[in-house]
Structures are given as structure tokens and as C-alpha cells.
Amino acid sequence: MTGWQELNDEGVRLIQAGDVAGARVLLERARLVAEGEQRTPTLVNLAAAADVAGDGELALGLLTEALAVASPVTRVAVLAARAGVLAELGRADEAWQDTEAALGIARPHEEVLLRDVRAGLHLAAGRLAEAEAEARAAADLAHAPEQVALAHQRLAGIAEAAGDPVRAAEYRQARPVDHRWHRCVELNGRGAELAAAGDLAGARELFEAAHREVADEDDLDALVCRAVVAGNLAGVADAVRWSTEAIDVGRVVLARGGDPHGTTQVVVNALLTRAQHLRHGSRLDEALADLDEAAALVGEQPPVVALRAAVLAAAGRFAEASVAAGRALDLAYASAPELLPFVHSTLAEIAGGTGDHDGGVEHHSLARDLAEATGDGNARAAALVSLARLAYLASDHDRAAALYDEAEALLRTAGDERALAPCLLGRAAVETARGRPRAALPLVEQALAVFGDRVTPVELIVASQVHGAALEALGEYAAADERYAAAEEACERAGLWHVSLGAAWWRADALVRRAATVDGVRRQELARRALDVALPAALAAEAVRQRFPHGPLRERWVALAAAPAVQSAFTALAAVGDVDLAAAYIDHVAGTVSLSPAEEAPVERGDLVALPAPPVPEEDHLPYAASFLTTAGEDPAFPAAGFALPPRVRLDPATPTALDAWLDTAERRYGFPVRSAEAVASW
Secondary structure, three states, X not given: OOOHHHHHHHHHHHHHHOOHHHHHHHHHHHHHHOOHHHHHHHHHHHHHHHHHOOOHHHHHHHHHHHHHHOOOOOHXXXXXXXXXXXXXXXXXXXXXXXXXXXXOOOOHHHHHHHHHHHHHHHHHOOOHHHHHHHHHHHHHHOOOHHHHHHHHHHHHHHHHHOOOHHHHHHHHOOOOOOHHHHHHHHHHHHHHHHHHOOOHHHHHHHHHHHHHHHOOOOOHHHHHHHHHHHHHHOOOOOHHHHHHHHHHHHHHHHHHHOOXXXXXXXXXXXXXXXXXXXXXXXXXXXXXXXXXXHHHHHOOOHHHHHHHHHHHHHOOOHHHHHHHHHHHHHHHHHHOHHHHHHHHHHHHHHHHHOOOHHHHHHHHHHHHHHHHHHOOHHHHHHHHHHHHHHHHHOOOHHHHHHHHHHHHHHHHHHOOOHHHHHHHHHHHHHHHHOOOHHHHHHHHHHHHHHHHHHOOXXXXXXXXXXXXXXXXXXOOHHHHXXXXXXXXXXXXXXXXXXXXXXXXXXXXHHHHHHHOOOOHHHHHHHHHHHHHHXXXXXXXXXXXXXXXXXXXXHHHHHHHHOHHHXXXXXXXHHHHOOHHHHHHHHHXXXXXXXXXXXXXXXXXXXXXXXXXOOOOOOOOOOOHHHHOOOOOOOOOOOOOOOOOOOOEEEOOOOOOOOOHHHHHHHHHHHOOOOOOOOEEEOO
């Protein structure tokens, strides 16, 4: 036995067999013949042998030598091993520094050991809550049952230190899977390494091979492996299909055999994956149901709370979303800093959805900066796209174009072609705003081609509105109205009534502009079409205040978010020239109930979401006209909050006005009450 590989491998085998002295002899021989990259694993294995033999100082020296020759690929493993030895030697500060350095460059599967070391450091210092958070993070990141078992052993030690022997015993039940399924475990582990390195195609092949090893087996350990592999496939293939299999199989495991392999977390991770994709597809009730199940299994884990806040914001349930986002922010700052860009992006959506443009810019800027600090390129690109959208909405077209440039450069480097589509749509909107609508059309076509048949409802809404704006600028009014109508229809199909309100006033304004280009009967016809779109939307938007509890968020909605819809209604009324209806609508608006200054202190902008200033952050932002968000539809689980519905306002309470029929139309169209059946006299 003279070759490096043979000497090194046999040395490792002897360590595992307990023959440390024999292992050290072989590994020293391997060290003499090692070349280049071979030196690092040899030194690490020699350090392991020294550590097992109780010579921590020698192990430390060997690992320091290994670190000096380690490549970027092996550096994290060496730092993790050295941190572990430093911790054993009682040099906690140095150990922590090594884990900090490693986390900055670690891939997800490499974080497991680092988080375990950090958990041990916290435990030794008596910081039990921090120790548990790190150990749970290790369990979340584990891609194989053996890694879950390691994390559970650490959790058992933490439970014992906390005086909870029952929970400790539950954690200690964790064990490796039966040897019959080790081939599946091996393939899954190799697939996880490829996925972490960015080779998704190669990872998928290995995950599918691992899945075939256990696909037709009913043994409990085989089902454990199948759930894990299906969860990993959800990250590289059909997310909803594979996460659903992971959930279903995981439920069977938990029902039959308890949780000796950490299957609860596998199910939770799959629920999160599925909920995220359901959110992008605007299947929001289903997403919330998955998050409810996840919370029932593990409580307030940071990813569960953060994603719930994002789903609530996407549904227009801003009051609930602000509470959930506040909790998510606290949890992220305490134990999950990698989630901070995502949470701040959610806070930005809440701010923007309730009319706080400056708050949206502030939170998206924080998301961008945090993503850059943590090396999360996707989150940084998403924040840049959002900031570009807000710059466009503020008519700062040069800044919008520059931000799209920056985002596009990041996405091209990452090779994420699909994520480039929002940049194409953003550029199209900017071209139209700059008076070059013909240049916008091919950009919209390119974006739609990238989306293909996997386009989400929000993507379709945005593309339709941007396309419509370009066509309108070219004077192709009928074609533009078709695109605006398509956006409204997409809202209706997806149940996005809160987005539909914004799409309605945008379309109505376009119809008024079109009416101004013609005369006579055609002009009146177009103006009445605009009124039919605008007035019910304005009535519904104003009524949405009932969805907010008393406080500044409600007042922000009234002052800034509903205002465009009300203005659109008045514009349409002026175009139609219906004096009686205009008078009735003025009475209606004047009779709207609002908080009085005597009841509430003046509102500061920073208080609007009642959260302290600070990772879908995706391409599903509602840009341009569709960035106007309002409320969720009528739902027994989401009752109106705060004031009761105000009465209808009439000159004579017993005699319906011209507005009454429009109130009824708004309630039918948007699916929630706008005014009560009671009527009162106008001023």
C-alpha cells in the first residue's frame, strides 16, 4: 500500500474502527506522498486522529497547517474542524471567529457542522435559547438522516441542560437509517453537494436515482429516506409535485413510527417550499393552510412566520401582515439573519401597498444592503428590481434604468434567465414613459416568451398592463383596452380582488383619455364605460378601511392608497357629466367616517406599520399601475376590523339616490359589503 488514496482511505477506516495508532502511521505515510490538494484532507484526518487520541494541541496545529494550504472548496471544512477543536480546548472566542469566517463562505450542507459547533459554544456558556436556535438551524439544513441525528443529539443535550429529560429522551431516539438504504443516503448526499455547488441538473439526476432506490418500499426507514429525497427534488424539479410527496410520505412516517430521524422538520421544510410556490401562483388560501400546518408542527420557527407575513401581504391583508412581519423581524434578528432581506422586502410591500412610497424605498434599500452583506445575490437582485419599480413610479426614469442595469448584471452572472423577465417589463415601462413605446413592445414579447406557459397570475397582470400602456401611447386604444381588460380578468381568475381594484382605476383612466380623442356618442359611450369600471372600484377601495383595525395603518390607507381610486371616479364622473350622481358621490365621500385628531395623535411615517425600522423578494411585485394594492375578498376567517360599516348617505334617507345602484354593483363585483343597509340624511 503505497498510493496516497489507499493510505488515506485506510487511515480513515482505522480511525472509525478505533485503531488510532495504526491510523496515524498510515496517515503520516500518506502525508509524505500527498501532492497539491491531497495535503488538506490528509492533514485534517491526521488532526482527527490526534483529537481522538486526546492531543488537542497537536490537532489544532495540524488544522492550522491545513488551513494554510486549503482551497476555497475545502476551506469551510477545515475551519469547522478547527473551530470544534478550539471549543474542546476552551478557546471559545477563537472558535467563534472560525465559525463566523466559515459561515460567510459556507454552502448550505456545510453549515450543519458549523451550526452544531456554535450550538455547543452557546451551551457551554449557558446560553440555552441561542444554543437551541443554532441546533435547530443545523437540523433544518441537514440533507441526510445522519446529519439530522447529529443535530438531535445536540438538542438532547440542550434539553437536559434546561432540565427537560422527557424532551431529551425524545431527541435521543434519533438514529441512522437501516443499512439497506445507505445507497439512497449516499446518492442523496452527493446530490445535495451538487445542488449547493449550483449544478442543478446533476443534482436532479442523483436525487432521482436516490428516489428510485426507495420508491416502491414500505419499510419505515425507506419512507424516511423517500420523504427526504422528495423534499430535495422539490428544490430542483417540480416544486409542488415533489414537496407534496415529501409531505404525504412524511405524514405516514410520523403516524407510524414517531420521529427518530427528524422527519417533522422534513415535512415542515416541504410545507414551506410548497407554500412559497403557491404564493407565487396566487393560491394564497392554500399557502396559508400549509403554513398553519407547519406552525402546528414546530411553532414559531422564523421561516414559517416570515413566509406567513409575505403571504398575508400578497393577499392584501396588511394589518395582519404587519403584525406577522414584526414578529418575523424579531426572530430573524435573534437567530436567522439570512431571512432579514426577505422580511424587509415584505415590510416594503406592506408600506407600498398602503401608500407609503418612502417606506417602501427604505425597506427595499435595507433588503438590498443586507443581501449584499450576506452574499445573497438573488435577494439583492430582487430588491434592486423593486427599487427600480419604485423609481419608475416616482418618475425617476434614469434611476430606474440604472437599477435595472444593476439587477440584470447580477441575474446574468447567476444564469437565472427567468428572473430577467421583470427587468424586461420594467425597461418596457421606462421606454414608454420616455416617449419610446415602440421600443417597449419587443421587450414585453421577450418577457412573455421567458414566462411561457408557467406565467403566474401576477406576472400576467403586470405584462398585460405594461403592454397596454405601450399600445395606448401608440394610439392603439382598442388593443390597449384589451390588455387592460386581460389584467382585470387575470385578477378575477386568481381571486386577487385587492389587485383588481388598482387595475380597475388604471383601466378607467385610460378609457377617459381615449374618450377625449373622439366626440359625440362615441365619447359618451367610452366615458360611461370608464365610470362603470372606476366608480365601483372607488367605492370598494374606500370600504376597505373596515379591514383595518383602528390606528395609523388604517389612516394611511384612507389618505394615500384609496386616493387614486377616488380621483379616478371623479375624473370619470366629470367625463360623463352626470350632475346628480356626482352630487350623491360627493355626499358619500363627505360622510365617510375617519379617526379624528382628538382621538389619535398625529401619525409619523415610521409608525405606519408599527414595526422597528430594519430573503419570493421575488419577481412578483406589482409594478406600475398594478402596484396599487387594497384588500382581500370577503372571508369568514378575515372579518372586517374596527368600525362597523357606515350607513348610506341620502338627501332623503327614505329615497334611494343615483349612487345606491352603484353601491350594490360594487358589493356584487368585489364580494364584500361597502355600506350598511341603514341610510342617514346628507349634510
